[in-house]
Amino acid sequence: MSEPRTANDETSADSGDQWDLCLYVTDHSPKCLRAIDNLRRACEEHLAGHYHIQVVDLLENPRLAAEDQILAVPTVVRRFPSPIRKLVGDLSDNDRLLIGLQLRPPGSTAT
Amino acid sequence: MGNKLLTALTDGAVGQELEKAPTGIRGLDEITGGGLPRGRVTLVAGSAGAGKSLLGLEFLVTGARQHGEPGVLVSFEESAAKVTRNVRSLGFDLDQLQEDGLLVMLSFRVEPAEFVATGEFDLEPLFAILDDAIARVGAKRVVLDTIEVLFGAFGDDSIVRSELSRLARWLDERGVTVIVTGERGDKNLTRNGIEEYVTDCVIVLDHRVTDEISTRRLRVVKYRGSVHGTNEYPFLISARGFVVLPITSIALNYAASDERISTGIPRLDHMLGGGLFRGSTLLVSGTAGTGKTSLGAHMVNSACARGERTLLVLFEESPAQFLRNMRSLGLDLQQWTDAGLLRIWAARPSAVGLETHLAILAELIEDETPSVAVLDGIANIGSGVLATEAASLVARKIDLLKSREITTMVTALSPGDETSKETLSSLVDTWLLVRNVEANGERNRLLFVLKSRGTAHSNQVREFVLTSHGVELVDVYVGAAGVLAGSARLAQQATERDADVRQASDLARRLRELRRSVVEREAHLVAVQDELDADRAEIDRIDLREGHQAAATEADRSAMATRRWADAAPSNGGP
Numbered sequence: 001m002s003e004p005r006t007a008n009d010e011t012s013a014d015s016g017d018q019w020d021l022c023l024y025v026t027d028h029s030p031k032c033l034r035a036i037d038n039l040r041r042a043c044e045e046h047l048a049g050h051y052h053i054q055v056v057d058l059l060e061n062p063r064l065a066a067e068d069q070i071l072a073v074p075t076v077v078r079r080f081p082s083p084i085r086k087l088v089g090d091l092s093d094n095d096r097l098l099i100g101l102q103l104r105p106p107g108s109t110a111t
Numbered sequence: 112m113g114n115k116l117l118t119a120l121t122d123g124a125v126g127q128e129l130e131k132a133p134t135g136i137r138g139l140d141e142i143t144g145g146g147l148p149r150g151r152v153t154l155v156a157g158s159a160g161a162g163k164s165l166l167g168l169e170f171l172v173t174g175a176r177q178h179g180e181p182g183v184l185v186s187f188e189e190s191a192a193k194v195t196r197n198v199r200s201l202g203f204d205l206d207q208l209q210e211d212g213l214l215v216m217l218s219f220r221v222e223p224a225e226f227v228a229t230g231e232f233d234l235e236p237l238f239a240i241l242d243d244a245i246a247r248v249g250a251k252r253v254v255l256d257t258i259e260v261l262f263g264a265f266g267d268d269s270i271v272r273s274e275l276s277r278l279a280r281w282l283d284e285r286g287v288t289v290i291v292t293g294e295r296g297d298k299n300l301t302r303n304g305i306e307e308y309v310t311d312c313v314i315v316l317d318h319r320v321t322d323e324i325s326t327r328r329l330r331v332v333k334y335r336g337s338v339h340g341t342n343e344y345p346f347l348i349s350a351r352g353f354v355v356l357p358i359t360s361i362a363l364n365y366a367a368s369d370e371r372i373s374t375g376i377p378r379l380d381h382m383l384g385g386g387l388f389r390g391s392t393l394l395v396s397g398t399a400g401t402g403k404t405s406l407g408a409h410m411v412n413s414a415c416a417r418g419e420r421t422l423l424v425l426f427e428e429s430p431a432q433f434l435r436n437m438r439s440l441g442l443d444l445q446q447w448t449d450a451g452l453l454r455i456w457a458a459r460p461s462a463v464g465l466e467t468h469l470a471i472l473a474e475l476i477e478d479e480t481p482s483v484a485v486l487d488g489i490a491n492i493g494s495g496v497l498a499t500e501a502a503s504l505v506a507r508k509i510d511l512l513k514s515r516e517i518t519t520m521v522t523a524l525s526p527g528d529e530t531s532k533e534t535l536s537s538l539v540d541t542w543l544l545v546r547n548v549e550a551n552g553e554r555n556r557l558l559f560v561l562k563s564r565g566t567a568h569s570n571q572v573r574e575f576v577l578t579s580h581g582v583e584l585v586d587v588y589v590g591a592a593g594v595l596a597g598s599a600r601l602a603q604q605a606t607e608r609d610a611d612v613r614q615a616s617d618l619a620r621r622l623r624e625l626r627r628s629v630v631e632r633e634a635h636l637v638a639v640q641d642e643l644d645a646d647r648a649e650i651d652r653i654d655l656r657e658g659h660q661a662a663a664t665e666a667d668r669s670a671m672a673t674r675r676w677a678d679a680a681p682s683n684g685g686p
Contacts (some may be wrong), residue, residue: 026235034230058236062243065236066217072232072265088265089230100227 019043019051020080021101024070026059031090035074038091046103076101129336132180132252132288135173136166138355138473139314142331142340147312152279152289154309156300157316162327162348163292164188165198166316167254169353170290172203175213180251180288183215183244185237187260191216201352215244221264228266234274238281250287257292262303272303279308300332311335317343326467329355347470356473356511372483372518375413376406378584379543382560382569387541389482390516391564392509394536396523397545401556402575403522404428405582406543407485408437408444410520414483415447422481422517424472425457427488433457441580454479469507476515484512485520509538540564545575548596555597558584574600 023039025032036055043051058065058073065071078085078101087100097103131145140146147153147170157163164186171182186194194216195205208214217240244250258278261271282289291309293301295317300306306313313333319326328343346355371386374393380386387393393410395403407423414421425433433455434445447453456475458468476484489505505521512519521539536542542561547554556575560568573584574596588595588603595603 024236026233026239029233029235031231031233038230059239062236062239065240066219069219071219071221071234071237071261072226073235074232075226086226087229088226089228089232089267092230093228096227096229100229 017050018080019047019078020054021051022054022056022068022077022079024056024058024065024068024073024075024077026073027057029073032074034090034092035076038094038097039076042091042094042097042101042103046098078102131337132170133173133178134166134170135177136169136353136355138344138346139166139329139353142329142344142355143312143334144337144339147288147290148334148337149288150283150286151311152282152291152309153312153314154291154293154301154306155314155316156293156295156306158295158318161295161316161318162346162353163316164194164256165201165348165353166314167256167290167292168194168198168203168205171214171252171254172205172208174252174288175208175211181213181215181248182252182254183241183248183250184217185241185244185253185255185258186216186218187221187255187257189218190220191218194218201350203352212248215248215250217244221260223260223263224266226265232265232267232270234261234271234278238278241282245285245287253282253287253289255289255291257294259293259301259303259305268303275305276308316346345467345470347467347474349470349474351474354470354474356470356507368516372417373413374406374520375409375411376582376584378573379406379558382571382573382584383541383563384566384568387518388565389518390513391518391540392513392538393518393520393541393543394523394539395520395543395545398547399524401545401547402577402582403524403545404433404487405437405440405577406545407487407520407522408433408440408442409582410483411444411447411453411485412442414518415444415450415452418452419483420479420481421447421453422475422479422484423453423455424475424484424486425455425488426459426486428457430455430457433487439579440577440582454481469504469511472508473511476511476517481517483518483520485522487522489521489523506538513538536562541566541568551597551599553597557587557596 021039021043023036025035039053043053056064056068058070068077070077072088074088074090076087076091078087085101087097091097130149131143131147132149133140133146134143155163155166168184171184174180174182184191184194189197191205198205205214205216209216241253245253258275261275262268265271279291291305293303293305295315296302296304300313300315311333312331312335315330315332317328317330319328327346327348329346330343331339331341344355346353348354368389370389371380371384372389373380373386374383395406397403404427411421411423423433428436430448434448437444444453448455454475456471458471486508489508505523509519509521541563544559544561546557546559548557549555556577558573558575560570562568572587572589574587576583576585585600588600
């Protein structure tokens, strides 16, 4: 992960326990753009100030797909906190997004 | 017309030539008439451990090393390092290929349900990385092994399905020759029905266990635009990789040699009109313990003595046991193995499966390039539940050996005799039958020539004797009492000898008697002659005395008359 990446780093306020999220996309396909929006909205809502999203465009560096083991886009990887969680899709299913990232305990539903 | 069809069949193509990419797996290339459809996608379906990955790898390595076609491997099951390690023992140096820019290896580990699906997605990264890899080495061949693991990984299989369908079309457009592997399913060829997207060529690998014996088989289910062998072909994963055996060669185009080679038993050669034709097949069948193996050993011995490379396949004994037993017949075969002329392979067919056995045989033939082969104790044909399979196996083996023009002796245990329904009979050129005949409390071996193609062969039965200096064929006694062999033959010979002796002595006696009689009669003759001579002498002597006496009497009478003054002649009365 040390090599230079073509990524748009979005850093919010600094904090010790920052969530580290990586969103893999290809170009600016509608699905990917939707995913970016959906992810950001959820994070703002639940993690305001405590998250960091890195967006990686695999078309610009396809070999990263093999390195990071990404076959489908859009994919979100929660690198921190552990364990690593992987979500695939445009994140339009908000419940699954929140449960998948463990922003909300499984079982509870959105109001 | 018929010729055209035949040509088409043997050439493996009808009409417009379909370009093919050789797999480097010889048997497979033969079945498919040259390889996989170039520029198309081929599906290789099979259960776990069926050899799908290996087939794909050989395809890539062959392309890279022999046809200047670099390749890309995308493995979804194992890491690149592990794949490399796995095939290193087969002599595939994937690291070197990558260094030479002939191979790109990518691996993705996809766990089921690893991803949580949260809406629409696509597999664009796979396309992107494939595109990148193909461009990097100028790849002409791609293997995706096995793409089916993508099902279930992302939670939404309908998207995976449509993406794979798109991938197949995309690969077709790229003009690369692709192998996609898939897990064997229950209802479909593959678990997730990916054969739907792959419409050009489908190969199914099977790994089944029958009667506790595992056999691997390969079948070309579909090959659009090309004639292909449709049978199930056995294959083997050997120390050198994937080996497929196209068994039933389409054409009967064996070369026919006029050269005769010895069986190692001069009298048998004589019975066969001078030996076996080179490249022909000799079947020796008979019940247990009839000395079939010994015949084989002779054949091996004579072939090696001529300096020919020989392959001996033992189905019943270990090499050590065989060598020991043959030493007791005065045949030292160890010297030939030491000299590197003889290769002995011993394996029970049941240990590895019939098909595998065949595959190993094929490999040995490739390795050793023998000109003579002896298969000793080939599976008991004509009995057991596996009869048809076994017979077909034997037929395939013989076919294989014939096609390589190897002079072959096959010994087979067969309970019956010439009343055989086996397909074997038509495959072999010469058939010897060794039969045990039981009579007078002993068993003797008789050898017949049942058939011998293209040869004026002996119709005689010979007795087959195992001696400390090898096999000998002896004339049997044929007489009023039938065919006699063994002790009965010896007894008959003794009786005949006795009769001869007796007759001779009778003659001598008669001669002696006659001679004696002649001598006696001659002696007798001499005695009679003597008597005769004595009688004659007596006769002469008596005659002489009579003469003297008569003269003397006349003289006396004159003197008397003179004295009596006798008249000249008194007329009447006396004095």
